Amino acid sequence: ETTFTANSFYAAEHPHSKYGYVEWAEMVQDLSDGDLVPEVYTGTVLLAPRANLQGIRDNVVQVAHHAAVYTPSEMPVANTVQELGFNYSDPLTMIFASTDFSMNNEAQLQEWQDTGVVYLGSYATPPYILFCREPVRTLDEFKGKRIRTAGSSVSQWVEQAGGIPVNVPSSEMYTGLERGTLDCASNAANDLIDRSLWEVAEHTTLLSTGMYWTGPQWGYNPGFWSDLTTEQRKILMQATAQAMSHMIVEYLGAAESSLEEAKAKGNNVYEPGDDLKASADDYRANSVDTAYTTAAETYGLDNGKEIIDDFIATYEKWEDLLADVDRNDPDALAQIAIDEIYGKIDAATYGVQ
Amino acid sequence: MTQTRDTDEDEDVGALDTGIRLLNKGFVICAAVALILMMLHVTLDVAARATGTVNLIGTLEIVSYYYMILLVMLPMGYVELKHEHIRVDLFVQMMPNWLQFALYLLSCLLGLIFFGMMLRQSILDAWTSTTRQETIMSNFIFYIWPSRWALPLGFAGILLAVLANLLKAIRYRKAL
Amino acid sequence: MDNTTVGIIAVAVTLILIALRMPIGVVLGLVSIVGIAEITNMRVAWGVVSATPYDFIGQWELTAAPMFLFMGYLATEGKLTSGLFSALRLFLARLPGGLAISSVGACTFFAAASGSSVATAAAMSRIAVPEMLKNNYDKGLATGTIAASGTLGSLIPPSVLLILYGVYAQVSVGQLFMAGFIPGLVSALLYVMMIMMRVKANPSLAGDVQINATRAEKIQALKEIWPLPTLILLVLGGIFSGVFSPTEAGALGAFFAACIAAIRKTLTRAALKTAILSTLQSTASIFLILIGSVLFTRFLALSQLPMAFSDMVLSVSESQWWILFAVAVIYLVLGMLIDSIGLLLLTLPMILPLVEGAGINAVWFGIIVIKLLEVGLVTPPIGLNVYVIKGALGNLVTLPEVFKGVTWFIVMDFVALVLIILIPAMSLWLPSLLYN
Ligand code: NA
Ligand code: NA
Numbered sequence: 001e002t003t004f005t006a007n008s009f010y011a012a013e014h015p016h017s018k019y020g021y022v023e024w025a026e027m028v029q030d031l032s033d034g035d036l037v038p039e040v041y042t043g044t045v046l047l048a049p050r051a052n053l054q055g056i057r058d059n060v061v062q063v064a065h066h067a068a069v070y071t072p073s074e075m076p077v078a079n080t081v082q083e084l085g086f087n088y089s090d091p092l093t094m095i096f097a098s099t100d101f102s103m104n105n106e107a108q109l110q111e112w113q114d115t116g117v118v119y120l121g122s123y124a125t126p127p128y129i130l131f132c133r134e135p136v137r138t139l140d141e142f143k144g145k146r147i148r149t150a151g152s153s154v155s156q157w158v159e160q161a162g163g164i165p166v167n168v169p170s171s172e173m174y175t176g177l178e179r180g181t182l183d184c185a186s187n188a189a190n191d192l193i194d195r196s197l198w199e200v201a202e203h204t205t206l207l208s209t210g211m212y213w214t215g216p217q218w219g220y221n222p223g224f225w226s227d228l229t230t231e232q233r234k235i236l237m238q239a240t241a242q243a244m245s246h247m248i249v250e251y252l253g254a255a256e257s258s259l260e261e262a263k264a265k266g267n268n269v270y271e272p273g274d275d276l277k278a279s280a281d282d283y284r285a286n287s288v289d290t291a292y293t294t295a296a297e298t299y300g301l302d303n304g305k306e307i308i309d310d311f312i313a314t315y316e317k318w319e320d321l322l323a324d325v326d327r328n329d330p331d332a333l334a335q336i337a338i339d340e341i342y343g344k345i346d347a348a349t350y351g352v353q
Numbered sequence: 354m355t356q357t358r359d360t361d362e363d364e365d366v367g368a369l370d371t372g373i374r375l376l377n378k379g380f381v382i383c384a385a386v387a388l389i390l391m392m393l394h395v396t397l398d399v400a401a402r403a404t405g406t407v408n409l410i411g412t413l414e415i416v417s418y419y420y421m422i423l424l425v426m427l428p429m430g431y432v433e434l435k436h437e438h439i440r441v442d443l444f445v446q447m448m449p450n451w452l453q454f455a456l457y458l459l460s461c462l463l464g465l466i467f468f469g470m471m472l473r474q475s476i477l478d479a480w481t482s483t484t485r486q487e488t489i490m491s492n493f494i495f496y497i498w499p500s501r502w503a504l505p506l507g508f509a510g511i512l513l514a515v516l517a518n519l520l521k522a523i524r525y526r527k528a529l
Numbered sequence: 530m531d532n533t534t535v536g537i538i539a540v541a542v543t544l545i546l547i548a549l550r551m552p553i554g555v556v557l558g559l560v561s562i563v564g565i566a567e568i569t570n571m572r573v574a575w576g577v578v579s580a581t582p583y584d585f586i587g588q589w590e591l592t593a594a595p596m597f598l599f600m601g602y603l604a605t606e607g608k609l610t611s612g613l614f615s616a617l618r619l620f621l622a623r624l625p626g627g628l629a630i631s632s633v634g635a636c637t638f639f640a641a642a643s644g645s646s647v648a649t650a651a652a653m654s655r656i657a658v659p660e661m662l663k664n665n666y667d668k669g670l671a672t673g674t675i676a677a678s679g680t681l682g683s684l685i686p687p688s689v690l691l692i693l694y695g696v697y698a699q700v701s702v703g704q705l706f707m708a709g710f711i712p713g714l715v716s717a718l719l720y721v722m723m724i725m726m727r728v729k730a731n732p733s734l735a736g737d738v739q740i741n742a743t744r745a746e747k748i749q750a751l752k753e754i755w756p757l758p759t760l761i762l763l764v765l766g767g768i769f770s771g772v773f774s775p776t777e778a779g780a781l782g783a784f785f786a787a788c789i790a791a792i793r794k795t796l797t798r799a800a801l802k803t804a805i806l807s808t809l810q811s812t813a814s815i816f817l818i819l820i821g822s823v824l825f826t827r828f829l830a831l832s833q834l835p836m837a838f839s840d841m842v843l844s845v846s847e848s849q850w851w852i853l854f855a856v857a858v859i860y861l862v863l864g865m866l867i868d869s870i871g872l873l874l875l876t877l878p879m880i881l882p883l884v885e886g887a888g889i890n891a892v893w894f895g896i897i898v899i900k901l902l903e904v905g906l907v908t909p910p911i912g913l914n915v916y917v918i919k920g921a922l923g924n925l926v927t928l929p930e931v932f933k934g935v936t937w938f939i940v941m942d943f944v945a946l947v948l949i950i951l952i953p954a955m956s957l958w959l960p961s962l963l964y965n
Binding site: 396417427437439445460482504 | 547548550551552553554555556558559562575578579582583585586588589591595596597646658767777779780781782784787790805806808809810812813815816817818907910916918920923924927928929959
Binding site for chain 1: 402410413414485486487488489490491492493494515
């Protein structure tokens with residue numbers, strides 16, 4: 001029996017923790033007939049959000065969620081890819097494309113190795129939309145609003161469009177909106193309900209300001225991973241494929257139903273006005289070029305263009321692969337992930353030192 | 354209200370004592386500057402926002418990752434020199450002097466071990482952070498590696514202060 | 530040796546070393562490192578040491594602590610507080626324990642502005658305790674009042690703990706905020722009643738002041754009241770109107786305190802220097818313990834001791850009353866050792882499913898949990914609010930004096946808890962008015 005520590009810094013009820021760790025742990029035990037026993041920690045009891053990479057590397061935890069945006073200087077490749085966040089709005093395609101890219105792109109694999117993690121699967125958030133105290137539908141209404149943003153590409157657009165990007169810890173979002181030190185927060189739709197933001201931000205605008213997916217949902221300590229048997233690694237891959245599919249279906253469902261719930265509670269949900277939408281579209285049109293530049297200037301990559309192009313190609317490949325599949329069927333999605341990703345990876349050698 | 358104990362006003366014996374005291378005083382001055390700047394910077398940010406004149410960028414980052422780290426870490430040694438780190442005196446007061454002295458020596462020893470370990474690890478971390486030019490997630494590029502060095506400085510300050518107190522206790526043959 | 534045994538031994542060693550006058554932060558940190566190395570290996574222990582202090586200190590929310598301390602020190606050193614308290618002394622002289630009662634009131638107001646118990650205790654300890662001591666109040670009563678009333682900071686909204694619970698338990702933060710209001714006020718009232726009864730029984734607790742003020746003296750005293758209420762109004766007004774956030778309020782409060790002192794020409798170089806040095810001294814000594822206690826929480830989590838303990842307690846029965854009783858026992862015992870946020874994160878994943886299973890209202894349960902966590906902030910050996918006050922007052926008081934002074938308040942907390950549990954409407958009435 002192999003017991004190991006698994007950590008997700010999200011609250012226990014967040015899909016990344018609930019399906020990605022708590023239910024995943026049961027899956028792992030079942031699939032291995034009790035041979036692999038993850039002890040799951042959720043929240044920040046063991047590690048601060050920013051410290052998960054270090055925790056994996058130092059074997060404080062054997063597997064953990066790590067968001068690459070927290071460690072920009074350590075993960076230039078992953079953060080370069082994240083610069084495309086504004087371009088995409090389909091998390092279902094993204095979670096598989098990102099996993100595929102992250103387990104096959106040479107530069108990305110090298111980065112995981114250099115930073116001391118074995119990457120086994122992705123997460124993907126729904127698009128971040130705007131939750132505001134007042135209606136924000138047009139550029140005019142957008143002007144001068146203080147908006148909580150996460151990450152530089154979003155904040156550049158917010159500034160361009162006349163808003164004021166601010167950085168506030170998530171624990172202060174609710175009071176910030178309640179008291180008016182914040183006008184809007186940009187987050188995934190489920191936060192409207194999960195963080196009770198609907199109570200203090202009655203106006204939601206369905207303007208996608210990007211989504212997040214880089215860094216491992218399951219990043220393993222390389223030493224621990226290498227000490228596992230090939231059979232055990234195969235079981236973990238199988239569990240990853242299933243948990244990942246389940247997680248994304250549930251996450252998207254939660255986002256969808258959160259919007260419905262907010263509406264039922266009397267909140268307003270708007271489509272963005274034409275000028276606001278055009279502003280975002282304009283920014284998006286240049287964002288690939290911007291990402292090329294950022295890769296070189298901010299992250300110091302000389303192969304940034306290749307990385308970005310490979311990522312875009314991988315995403316397009318997955319758009320095709322998922323074209324005819326039932327998007328609400330986790331088993332079918334898991335099977336595609338196994339056929340297209342995990343089945344092509346050699347469990348005897350992948351990530352083994 | 355000043356809180357002094359007789360041993361605070363002891364004259365320094367030799368260059369080591371003087372050096373350690375001056376070093377920690379210097380650290381406290383830096384921390385004091387950080388404290389004042391923290392107050393002014395946040396106030397200015399709020400004022401700028403309230404009047405809508407300008408929007409200051411990076412207040413949260415500078416305040417949390419620079420002022421805060423500096424003002425927490427740097428005075429640690431000064432506090433040790435003043436014997437102000439929090440302990441429970443109740444039971445020990447009833448013990449004979451020689452036992453109090455022995456326990457004080459033990460507490461210095463534990464302090465040396467703990468702060469030694471913290472010093473070692475924080476130097477390694479600060480070094481790694483420096484070579485990687487560590488940044489944090491932010492709406493712009495924000496380097497945090499310089500402030501990583503506040504930890505080794507603070508831990509070194511308190512390590513030396515514990516050492517000075519240990520030597521002083523041995524000189525006086527009593528707990529401080 | 531299995532992990533929980535390591536945990537038990539470590540807790541025992543910690544208690545002994547603390548009792549032997551070893552610095553608390555050092556003990557917590559060192560025991561955690563040795564314990565983690567024993568459970569896993571030294572590499573993991575180094576990993577935890579490496580991953581903890583920097584990210585812990587560099588938190589925006591925590592910056593309120595030194596700023597509120599600074600505000601408090603500036604207020605005392607700049608003599609902003611004496612006017613109000615000497616007036617209160619004149620006017621409340623007939624009321625037993627008038628200054629302590631005013632302090633509970635001030636804490637209650639402050640709690641409505643601040644999201645954290647520790648920040649509330651930090652701010653009020655420097656404002657109220659020195660004045661009470663100057664009036665020959667019993668040290669235990671003076672410090673206990675602030676340590677306990679500081680815990681109102683998490684019960685009366687806004688509250689970081691309630692937000693955290695809301696996200697974890699998936700219940701409305703707004704409802705939780707509303708629900709905490711009456712239990713918070715009831716706790717404050719119970720404190721006031723207890724103070725009055727104790728001082729009536731033993732008047733020397735509240736000093737030996739004989740006051741026979743003339744009318745002219747009273748009028749003169751009234752003129753000197755304004756500085757502190759002005760400061761508090763500026764801070765509260767700023768937060769409620771949304772000009773600044775509860776975290777920013779500390780810095781603004783310090784700035785206002787400095788301005789008021791400057792206007793009154795009491796901001797001398799010496800006063801400023803003392804305020805700065807005291808703030809730094811308090812902050813550093815409090816944070817050394819905080820670092821130790823975060824390491825200790827991580828160690829206890831890895832040892833699985835809290836989980837084993839909770840499992841044991843909860844395995845007995847599944848009735849609602851037993852679960853509530855068991856939860857109370859779990860939080861009170863673990864609350865002695867682990868800080869409130871760590872304990873909340875550690876136990877909720879285990880306890881919430883049971884609560885749902887037993888059909889207990891999650892909002893009501895949240896208030897019970899927060900109240901229990903708040904008791905943990907003032908129980909020995911690891912009671913952060915008590916450490917904050919000790920840190921803020923330095924050698925003016927000893928730790929046992931504060932812990933002893935807080936005992937009576939803990940008794941009142943139990944009364945409050947029983948009321949909260951027996952009368953769910955105390956928590957659920959306000960939310961039902963505003964939602965549904
Ligand atoms: Na509060
Ligand atoms: Na306690």
